[in-house]
Structures are given as C-alpha cells and as structure tokens.
Amino acid sequence: MTQSTLTFLAARARQSANHDVLTFAATADQVLAFSEIERVGRDQDGALSGFQRPQIAGHIREIRDYLETDQAVLPNAIVVAFTGGVTLEDLDGGICRITIPTGDDAPKGLVVDGQQRLTALSTSHRRDFQLFVSLLVCRDEEELRRQFVLINNTRPLPKSLIYELLPGVDGLPDRMQSRQLAARLTERLNFNASSALRGQIYQHTNPTGVIKDTAIQKVLMNSLSDGVMRLMVQEPNGERQCFDLISEFYKAVQMAFPEAWWGHKPSSSRLIGGAGIQAMGYVMETLAQLDDARSWSDFMRGLSALEGKTAWTEGSWDFGNGDVRHWKALNVTPTDVSLLARYLEGIVRKDIRSRRAARHEAVDA
Known part of the structure; x- marks a missing residue:
C-alpha cells in the first residue's frame, strides 16, 4: 500500500x-x-x-x-x-x-x-x-x-448562563428557539419595571434573586408548547401578552400567599422553590383556559380556593389515599412536581365547576 x-x-x-x-x-x-x-x-x-x-x-x-x-x-x-x-x-x-x-x-x-x-x-x-x-x-x-x-475535564458553562445568553443569539437550531423565547420572557420578567417578578429571579446577572430562572423557564416552555401561550404568542403583540399573563398570575400568587412568598428562600418555602413555581404554573394554565383569567384579580378569584389547603412553609400535604407528606418532603423532581400540580389543579377545577353551577342556578332562578 x-x-x-x-x-x-x-x-x-x-x-x-x-x-x-x-x-x-x-x-x-x-x-x-x-x-x-x-x-x-x-x-x-x-x-x-x-x-x-x-x-x-x-x-x-x-x-x-x-x-x-x-x-x-x-x-x-x-x-x-x-x-x-x-x-x-x-x-x-x-x-x-x-x-x-x-x-x-x-x-x-x-x-x-x-x-x-x-x-x-x-x-x-x-x-x-x-x-x-x-x-x-x-x-x-x-x-x-x-x-x-x-x-x-474542564468545567462546562452552567446551563443557566447559556440560557441567559440565548435572547441575544440568532440562527439557533429549532430545538433551542423555543428555549430562546422562554429565556427572553424570563429576562423581561426579571428586569422590566412593570413585572411582578422584577429582581426576584436568580440569574448570573442577578445573583440576589431567589427563584431559579430554570423553574420559570419550564413554566413558560410548558405553556408555549402545550398551553395557553401556544396560540397567544402568535397573536399581534403576542409576546407582550404572554409576559403580562405570567406577571399578573404571579402577582396574584404573591397576594394570595404573602407569608410563604416574601422573605423566603426555596429552602424555607416550597412556594418559591422549583416544585412550587412549576406546579403553580399548571394552576395558571387551568385558570387561564377554564376560567378565562388574565388579570391578577381574575387569578385571585381562582387562587382563593387554595386557602387553608397548602403547606408551603409548615405542616403537611395531604394528597389523599393516605399519602401525607411533610412540607419539606416535596423536592424538585418530575414526580413531586406532577403530584403537587395534580393536587392544586384538582382543588381549582372543583372550585371552577362549583362557581359555574352556582351561576347556572342563579340564571334558572
């Protein structure tokens, strides 16, 4: 050869x-x-x-x-x-x-x-x-x-830093474009003066934030792919509508559970931890789609059904069928997020049905 x-x-x-x-x-x-x-x-x-x-x-x-x-x-x-x-x-x-x-x-x-x-x-x-x-x-x-x-063996860039850089990057693969939109909305939520979450999201450029940016992004990506934002973002000024929706929702969450929100870290309140943020994202979807909630007052009406039924900072969660968990036992795992989301959504859905039934009875009367 x-x-x-x-x-x-x-x-x-x-x-x-x-x-x-x-x-x-x-x-x-x-x-x-x-x-x-x-x-x-x-x-x-x-x-x-x-x-x-x-x-x-x-x-x-x-x-x-x-x-x-x-x-x-x-x-x-x-x-x-x-x-x-x-x-x-x-x-x-x-x-x-x-x-x-x-x-x-x-x-x-x-x-x-x-x-x-x-x-x-x-x-x-x-x-x-x-x-x-x-x-x-x-x-x-x-x-x-x-x-x-x-x-x-060099240390890779942290995922959260990569995601924070995405809004300023063009020509990305399709898989990353949905993440890019979620990252851009997260950025607006963290730095826009009108945002209910301003300064509260942890990013590399905002290390004092307490809510993980990846948790907010998961809420956004879920909504953009299979939820209310999927069609909303395609409407005129759709990105602004998506921003307003999630900002108004978490404004209502802060008002509904002030003792579990303010002054806490994820270790002291499961509400602002990854499990709580993601699970409440599913509640946002339920109220937006079934109750047509758009403003903080609309969301407050639905969130009132959760009063006395949460254990964000103390006590225990009773998920039924003998499944009782200490409040700290909820972790940021797909299983726990799904369990908490189903529990919260079930209460909210039942309340929506009750309010609809009451309106129908009032009309019939």
Whole structure:
C-alpha cells in the first residue's frame, strides 16, 4: 500500500518542553485522512479501550444543519493527538511546516476533543469548509490518555448562563428557539419595571434573586408548547401578552400567599422553590383556559380556593389515599412536581365547576 502525505503550515505555540503544540486549518476530509475517533468501550475481558463518548445523533444533526448555513463559523478547534509519525520543520516567526502521512498503513492521530463537530462537518455538503486543528504530539500512549482526560475535564458553562445568553443569539437550531423565547420572557420578567417578578429571579446577572430562572423557564416552555401561550404568542403583540399573563398570575400568587412568598428562600418555602413555581404554573394554565383569567384579580378569584389547603412553609400535604407528606418532603423532581400540580389543579377545577353551577342556578332562578 503506497503512502501519501498531507502538508500544512502551522503556528507553533511555546508551551510544554515535552510536547509539540501546533494549530492549522484543514477540511474534515483531510482531518479524517490522518486521524480517527476511537470510541470508548470494553473488550471481551472487560478492559477499557478508546477515549471518546458515543455519538449523539441529534446533537450532530443540529451542528450539521448549522454548518450548512451561509453564516456558519466554527472557531473551536478539533484536538488531534499523535504519539509519532509527524514531521515538523521550523520556519521563521513561529511558523512550522507539518508533514503527516496518510493511508491505511500510516499511523493515525486520535481525535481527543471535537468528535461531534468533526462528524457533523464530515456529513455536510460543505466539503471545502475548513476548521481549526490543534495538533498535540505526545511522548507515548499513556501521555495521550492523560491529555485526553485533562482536556475533557474542564468545567462546562452552567446551563443557566447559556440560557441567559440565548435572547441575544440568532440562527439557533429549532430545538433551542423555543428555549430562546422562554429565556427572553424570563429576562423581561426579571428586569422590566412593570413585572411582578422584577429582581426576584436568580440569574448570573442577578445573583440576589431567589427563584431559579430554570423553574420559570419550564413554566413558560410548558405553556408555549402545550398551553395557553401556544396560540397567544402568535397573536399581534403576542409576546407582550404572554409576559403580562405570567406577571399578573404571579402577582396574584404573591397576594394570595404573602407569608410563604416574601422573605423566603426555596429552602424555607416550597412556594418559591422549583416544585412550587412549576406546579403553580399548571394552576395558571387551568385558570387561564377554564376560567378565562388574565388579570391578577381574575387569578385571585381562582387562587382563593387554595386557602387553608397548602403547606408551603409548615405542616403537611395531604394528597389523599393516605399519602401525607411533610412540607419539606416535596423536592424538585418530575414526580413531586406532577403530584403537587395534580393536587392544586384538582382543588381549582372543583372550585371552577362549583362557581359555574352556582351561576347556572342563579340564571334558572
């Protein structure tokens, strides 16, 4: 089998005396010609082999769809590590000429970071799209594995920070666009002067807030996908209507349960914790859809049915059928949120039916 080579001009970084670290631009086809993605697994004896996590098909599709747009850029470098076989020739000004053998018999570098970006680009129609490659030449296999662990052990950005950045980002995948709208509404709720939740939502730019931004966003995303906001947001000035709806609702919540709202943290009141915020979001949906509630006074009428039937800061919840929980026993889990939401919604729905029946009796009389 004949061997061919690829040659690149690269910038060499002065870093460790025991490693060569260089950066250059190459297409996905070129990178795959001299490297491979060795996915982590175990052999028949149970020994660990490989490095990279399994592919995540949905994430790769999102990256590919983005890369196929005209505005796509990919500044993050793919990291490829070799233990030998690469020829380096120093030129002037920190520039180096790299010669890498290719072909079946050539030693392959290992992709230690960026496997999904590389896979996405390799399936894209943009064959001439170049990405940055950071080339690391290690002493041996053990050193290569150590570098893989160190490179991939950096702390990722917190989800809440990413979500807070979303409102100012364009060209996002469809999956993230719904999250973007929820993040934008959360931002307005936290910083708009007319918001009942102004300054109360914890974000990286508002660390004194006590209500988790992700809890508010879950209420919004639920409503935008399957609730009253799904159609509301499509109406003229729809985003403003959505903002007004949730602001008016939580204004009513604050008025209905002032002792459980003000001066508390999620640890001292389940109302402002993730379980309470999300469960009350379902109550908002019920009152908005079945009772046509839009203003805080409309919502107060429905919330009055919950008086004396909650245990936000003390006592116990009686969910029926012998299921009695200490107030602190409710956690931010899908099971507990669903349990609390069903309990609160059941009371509110029963009250709505009773008020409707009373109106009908009054008309008949």
